[in-house]
Amino acid sequence: MVPISRGLFADLLAQGEIFQSRDILRPTYTPSKLPHREEQINNLASILVPALRGETPSNVLIYGKTGTGKTAVAKYVGKELEEASFEDMKCVVIYINCEVVDTQYRILAHLARHFDRDIPMTGWPTDQVYAEFRNALDEEKQVVVIMLDEVDKLVRKGDDVLYNLSRVNSDLLRSRVSIIGISNDLKFTEFLDPRVKSSLGEDEIIFPPYDAEQIREILEQRANVAFCSGSLQESVIPLCAAFAAQEHGDARRALDLLRISGELAERARSTVVTEVHVRQARDKIEQDRVEEVIKTLPTQSKLVLYSIILLEEQGTRNITTSAVYNMYKQLCPLVETDFLTHRRITDLIAELDMLGILHTIVISKGRYGRTKEITLSVYSGKLKSILQQDYRLKDLTNVTVPQQARLGL
């Protein structure tokens, strides 16, 4: 047993010549230098300086698409601020991801706990938690910066927290609070209470997406540390950057792509990461994405997709909405489901198209009407097996194509 495992891992370990420090490529890592974000960093820093003088900084809203460095910049500036604060003028930065901590109660509890208050997971009235937090805050003179990442997630279900937090200063004697909201939805303030909107959006910072060149520099900076020297083919980074720039300048994706390319190269026992690995990695990411999307599809959409797969297997050419609908209507009783109307199926197909699982075009056959022709943009066998993992669809597993052809009236 021991010799086997030693051999097994020794083998794999011997190949560890690609990565020097893989974690640097993970999205959770906050680098000490953020290229092409100097402007935003300075901006945010100058908004927050008053904190060091004991004054209240403006509240800030930070906007930008995913992977534009919002969180990294905010955390970085926050860290610097804490380090720069003096003994007699304490600055505290509290970071909260609202996607994880997503209710008024949890946020207040989280904040209170940060000041070593004991708050039970559940049970207390919300205003008691609020009072506890406020008291803890006011115990000593300090400026507290609360960073709310993904605030838009919070707004969807009531903006009471934001309202309460933006007003907390008037309840405080010694301390001051300022809020930094981070959102990837540019229009989310539209759903805010106007009072909250004006107090939260005293200042705004926009994070534009990176272009290919900027992503390249970011990748290079990290790759220098993350990879062993010479283990990257020259064209690898530009290629990753180009792919990511196509996908709306998301640096996180670019880093994922680079990391997965490296992992694939490692697994393939290659000592160098090549373009081939990058392309493989891109395909793998895409495949994982599709798999994830399909798994979380509502049952009706899965049935529609299944119908299309069956039609394709059956060799039907020019799959139209009606063909899909007929097939779908036959499948529904097999899984004991009510069937939806034609109109709705049209919408579901449009949604699948949006998700990039299907490809549809409207074609006109003149006298013989107008239809939407549907083609799968993913390999159907793979799709089928993913769909069959759904227990609600298990009765379809044995549905054979010829039988369907016979039923198709």
Next chain:
DNA sequence: AATCCACAGGAAGATTAGGATA
């Protein structure tokens, strides 16, 4: 040029699900 197929897709109302609130 007029016709007309077979469906796309908009509008609006109905239903449902989930979540808050009393």
Next chain:
DNA sequence: TATCCTAATCTTCCTGTGGATT
């Protein structure tokens, strides 16, 4: 726990349309 509210889902009804056929 009942009830109320809202957003999402779904239906009904409808108008619009590209181009082969007449």
